[in-house]
Amino acid sequence: MSSSLRRITTISKKELVEFARDWRTIFALLIIPLLMFPLLFIIFPLLLASEAAELDAIEVNVVIQSNDFPSDLAEQLNGSGIELNYEPLVMDTNLSSPLDDGDRLRNGSIDAVLRMKENGSVWDYALLYMSTSERSQEARTRALTVLFEWEENETERRLVDAGLDPDETLRPLNWDGEIGNSDVATSGEQAGMVLSLFIPLVLSVWTFSSAIQPSIDMTAGERERGTLEALLGLPCSRVELLFGKWLAVATITGIGVVLQLVGLLFAIGYLATTDFLTVPTLSVASIVFIGIAVLLFAIMVVAFELALAMRAHSVKEAGSILGPALLLILFPALFTQVINLDGIETFWFSIPVVNVLLALRELLMDRFVVEHIVTWIVSSGIYAMAAALYAARQFKREDIVTSLS
Numbered sequence: 001m002s003s004s005l006r007r008i009t010t011i012s013k014k015e016l017v018e019f020a021r022d023w024r025t026i027f028a029l030l031i032i033p034l035l036m037f038p039l040l041f042i043i044f045p046l047l048l049a050s051e052a053a054e055l056d057a058i059e060v061n062v063v064i065q066s067n068d069f070p071s072d073l074a075e076q077l078n079g080s081g082i083e084l085n086y087e088p089l090v091m092d093t094n095l096s097s098p099l100d101d102g103d104r105l106r107n108g109s110i111d112a113v114l115r116m117k118e119n120g121s122v123w124d125y126a127l128l129y130m131s132t133s134e135r136s137q138e139a140r141t142r143a144l145t146v147l148f149e150w151e152e153n154e155t156e157r158r159l160v161d162a163g164l165d166p167d168e169t170l171r172p173l174n175w176d177g178e179i180g181n182s183d184v185a186t187s188g189e190q191a192g193m194v195l196s197l198f199i200p201l202v203l204s205v206w207t208f209s210s211a212i213q214p215s216i217d218m219t220a221g222e223r224e225r226g227t228l229e230a231l232l233g234l235p236c237s238r239v240e241l242l243f244g245k246w247l248a249v250a251t252i253t254g255i256g257v258v259l260q261l262v263g264l265l266f267a268i269g270y271l272a273t274t275d276f277l278t279v280p281t282l283s284v285a286s287i288v289f290i291g292i293a294v295l296l297f298a299i300m301v302v303a304f305e306l307a308l309a310m311r312a313h314s315v316k317e318a319g320s321i322l323g324p325a326l327l328l329i330l331f332p333a334l335f336t337q338v339i340n341l342d343g344i345e346t347f348w349f350s351i352p353v354v355n356v357l358l359a360l361r362e363l364l365m366d367r368f369v370v371e372h373i374v375t376w377i378v379s380s381g382i383y384a385m386a387a388a389l390y391a392a393r394q395f396k397r398e399d400i401v402t403s404l405s
Helices: 002-019 023-057 071-078 101-107 134-161 166-170 187-196 199-217 220-225 228-232 238-272 284-311 315-325 327-336 346-350 354-364 370-395
Strands: 060-065 082-087 112-119 122-129
Touching (some): 023 199, 023 238, 060 071, 060 134, 071 082, 071 134, 082 134, 101 122, 122 134, 187 199, 187 354, 199 238, 199 315, 199 327, 199 354, 220 315, 238 370, 284 354, 284 370, 315 327, 327 354, 346 354, 354 370
Parallel strands (some): 060 082, 060 112
Antiparallel strands (some): 112 122
8 A cells, every 4th residue: 555655656646746846837826726716806906996986087078958057057067077068959859869960979078968857846967978988978877866865855845845854754663773884794705605605706717717727737738759669668557547647737736726815815914904805704613524525626626637638639629628627617606696596405525526616605705504414525525436437437547658640
């Protein structure tokens, strides 16, 4: 047993040394996963905030088409970063009909058109804009904000003129106390729910994609370079060769996942100092089972990729197979984001890939359901074993050293 383990570790060390010789491989293995979450959580929000601030600073051009526009509404619009230009309104015009204004909105000469006409005691209005223009959307947002505020003020004024109290008339239902205190979920539990919506997706996709290149290099790459025959001539069995290569790929993938988690913890720690997100509340048991879930998923994925890559006769063919195979992970990962975990049926935790992703979602929300945990651990173990057996079958084929010509 010890000699077999020694041969497996020797093969694994050999594969790791060969794979890590290129500095670009080290960069992709260490730097990218380490910076992924910090860039996503820190740089991206800063970029969004910068773009929003830039958009808030611009002055938009809104054309007012009305024959009797309220003066107080015009004052409110002027104080909202809106440049007003007045035009007469054709009385028989359908307020929502673009007419020639559609061309002006499309070419960017104006940002929005506000049409208003008095209809007895009511004002009819339409707001034309271009949804594919950020300036036009900003103009629409600002104009609607002012319109709704003016409508509220006008409603209260009319109620006062009629001798009614606006608060009692418009707001007969009053919330007693602070609305924010009604949520019994802690900030840590809320953070866990937010993170559970995308961390399983990112972890699963990264685990699969980071194992593609080493799996190809250690199987189809060996066949293409003609070095697989030398490995098969060593005093080791095909199964030992498989486990040696699997251990090497799993090590590379594991390092990438661990560094990704380090980057995630750093990003969460940074966000915890802001009002954007807090540190999720997780029990020790949840953290342990998160590690088990990722481990079982990695075992299955690496064995599956090694088997597919071993079936290929060249690196190009292996890449054309494993690249689209990412969809086998991506589709279930996207699907599990919309599944409601409240009252979820247990059978979901026995479906390949879906079971681990749902387990990660529950554990990140610190939900410890024994029935679910037992189901996904047993099913994941079965799938990982099946993937390993399938990979072993591929490594035992006699045609893996045949000519590639």
